[in-house]
Amino acid sequence: MADFGLPVSVTPESMVLTMPLYLFADPQQSVSSTNNKINALRKFTQASDSNTLWYKFIVRNSTDYTKEFILRNLLDNVSSKYVPIKFFTEKGDSIFYAKFCLEPVMSYIRQNLTVRVPLNKVLLKLEIEVGTKDEVPDLNINDLVALAVQRRVASSFTALDLSSFHTDPELEAYCFFPLSIFNNLQKVIKCADHFAVTPFTSLDLSRNKIKIIHGCFQEKLTNFMNLRVLKARDNELSMSSMQAITHLPLLDLELDGNPLCELYEKELEYVKDIQGMFPSLKTLDGCPLSSQGIFIVRQFFCKQPSAQPFLEQFLTHYYSIFDSDNRHLLLGLYQSDSTFSLTSTFLPGQSTSTNANLNDYLSESRNILKLCDLTKTDDLLYKGNKQILEFLKKFPKTQHDPTSFTADVLVFEPTHIKISVTGLFREPHNNFASVRFFKRNFVLQYFNKVYLILNDMMFITNCTSEQAVSAFRVKHPEPADPLDLHLTTRSTHIPLSNEQKVKMVEKISDITNMNQEWGRRCLEDVQYDLRNALVYFQKHYEEKSIPSEAFLK
Template identity: 30%
Template sequence: SKHGRERSKYYNKGFEHDDRTMVPHESTRRVSFKNHGRRNKHNRQRGWDSKIRALLQDDDVEMNSNSRSSERYNGNIGRNQRRGFHQRLDRPGARRFLTESPSFWYKVTIRYGGRYEKDYLLKLLGNYIKPVPFIPIGYKVSSNDATFTIEDHAAAEELLNADKRITVNDGFKINIQVRSFNPLVEIGTKIAEIMTKVMSSRYNPYTKALDLSKFHLDPNFLSENVFCPLNKENVMLAVIGIIHESIPDLAALDLSNNKLSSLNCMKSMIEKVANLKILHIGQNKIRDIKQLDALKGLNLEELVVDGNSMCDKFTSKDEYIRAVRQRFPKVIKLDYVDLPPPILFDVDDEDCKLPPSQASFMCDAERGASVVRAFLEQYYQIYDSDSRDALIQAYHDNAQFSLDCYLLPGQHSSTCSSYLSDSRNLFRIPSVERRMKLLKVGKNKIVDTLKSLPRTQHDPTSFVVDLVLFTPVLIELNVCGLFKEKDKVDSAMKYFNRLFVIVPVGSGFCIVNEMLTIMLATPEQVKKVAKLKEVVAVTAAIPAGSTSSTAVALPVEPDLATKHQMVTTLSLKSGMNLVWSEKCLTETNWNFDQALSAFLQLQKAGSIPAAAFQK
């Protein structure tokens, strides 16, 4: 109304939260409550108002403590009441809405709240917004204002709408300000000590479980007015650090109800809490299943994520389980529900370990090793000679051959120019006609192609041989290693990989299919081969049962435990350190007697460097 608007102009002239009504001089009063004892117009109501306030004040405070409706009652006499109207001065207006905080925290400021006792003030606020839960965190008084933090959006909105609607015992109304709040938490010595105390009180050593649910509401924090939310990155990192130092064998961790929206800051748990099997992160603010990718390396068996909005995005239970198991394949309990056992090939079963890798592999070492050794010795003896014509006997009449030359990024084409013209790299040759032309069919075309390639010298110490298939009717053989071109003094060392498909013919064998890949050797490959040669530089001087200049070694390698024992024994007998002892055994194909014999001959010749005996 007009009178109401006029009256509002004179509100709070002295104090921001003063609810005493000041009457303008020019107002026309319809009902007079004059204090006839004093007629000065500037003091005409003061005596009478103070008497009424004194009479009503006790009732007002008592009502504030009894019910929400009575707490909103204004014990002071307003102008409308003097007119005879019995409506409440603080009648509610339009409801105010509060946008949800991105950080999920809200800062509440009570203007001039420092004038009142903390318990009294918080009790008034709590009673007013009942039944909405209300837990103040980090209560502080600064510049006569009281401030604290709350986590519940509903409570924050209720407090916002309680602004200037709660009257305290001195007749003033409470001015309440609420805003979104992104707290800055500095972890000093005091807070770090409290955090350690909190975590210690929540750890169960018998089950190796740590309960950090509602971490910020722990009584140890509240009693010290410390605000320490786990959804702040530095707090989470500090907690993980304490776990790593104090309880590295932690098996179960509960992080539910901590306003967590991002898990990226928890990546370090993969290394620092590697034994974790049970993780509860339910009732948080995780919106996307992809957040779990940050924890993908944990071998979790039980996971709780319900209560996060991400769970609502799945249309079926199976889809939900599948998405979780893509990240944690060993999970057998999800959201407190037992799951069917995971499919074994989805999981790296600890009981099903892969066999150790071997430098060379023989699928049938007993029968195949001698056959493969003879074949490769004869083949490369001819291939590295001045004439490759004799290789025509090694190929079937209808054999097929293809060559592929590949350059790594940054490598110049001139280093492999002799091979690029015949290269049949299917990624670089889209033309079917061109592909067919580069496929060499028939032994004559194959040998002509091999003769056109540069003369070579292969290094047999670099060979790695895999006998993939060995049957009476078919052999599949893969060999790779390093070679150099004879006619180029400064030519770069090259790497080759050769796949042979071989069939028995008469008393011998012939190739029916071959694929040759050539590329520049990497510095690591060249360095590795050079180290192997340092140990047995004159192995050719030791009788090896073959006069071939290209002796191909096809070891039947012992297992890792046997190798370790052989290295240790050779080191004790020879006096060489373990590194050089292993090199010697590697060069002699893990033949202990031959390795020891080679050592004795080289030592006698003074060919072993002093570094071999430094331990």
């Protein structure tokens, strides 16, 4: 008997009636032994009913590896795909079943039933029992997939969550159905399109190791042609894949964790290329884009989505005033008992550089570790909005680079908010000064129906060489005079002109991603108080009472 379980001379009729065909690896593979196995396999399958022919795969000594690791690598090593069924482990081996596997099994035979995983230096050694007599439940995979897809549709019927689809509990209990296999992805998308109650506006494909999406979103799949949100984090997508879906009117796109992101050394080049393909894009990788197509906040770490509109509005408003000739407007952002302190120091090796002069900041630095006279600690702690404003007005004229900002909302409570922000700025009237780095910690307290700054701690130093190269790569338009938006009640405001109202509508639309018609409605409901409008928006956003058309532009 041959090493693969049957003599080649056995007739097809007798093979069907006698025993399964067993395939093993050769100690020393030869062309002859490989051809003999393939010929025997073909004869065996020709004499069998393919609809009832089961293949049993045994991966020897493999229980140190996860189910997904084993199955993905086996599937990745053959061009013709199959669906692994009923995976289990037994005595150190991993075992599963499959049907319609002639081409894949022949491919494994050509690899001597050994699959190499170079990255992990792993050898997966296979034994295959063709025509196994084991009892395998023969469920309809298409029905299981259809049920899994229907479970992933949101109650609103407009959002479809296919993230980590292969881990769907009821589907995974029977088979391994990864969307990284194009035919599987295509089948799932067509299934969702068929069962859709209303066109989808949001699709989540995250964490599926998808490489190809060409052809999945054809025009005949009408229920996917109105997608506004596509989440595709942690896949294996290339730029060519993205170019295949540029017909989708996306407003929100998530791509981080894909190889295409590694093609770019500079974030701005990545943003430019993606927005070139999707001109209507408002949010990329969770970060809002400004009207100039750049990140409003480059990195946003807040876990509470409802905090983001407030953060964006606060930073935009605060630094537009700080960089303008109207710093006196900052008076209304601080309380009468607010405190402010500044610390500053040189980076190692920079103290002797001509353009690294920090005298304007060092003289006011409240760095207790470096103060020779500790009695100054109280003098350098500024108290009250008027004292703080006088100090801030003495600062050199500044220009901040919003694309350099990183921000986090550490606490977002009804009574108080804690914000941390870092970034770069320069002194436009000082041609010899280097670009500065800053860190700012704000504590805001809810007072008289608005949030006011209770504590403000600032740190300033010179930026690193790497930061200097990336700073101010995007040319920003000259900021208009900031609106006088004090954090006080509406009744004390000077009546707004039509031009100011238009600017406020544009601003709230940019911050919330609502269209301008709904932005205007929101402002009108609170008598054009921008901060109250944002609170109003957050409340209804959390209650999911804002209709989807409010975000269509």
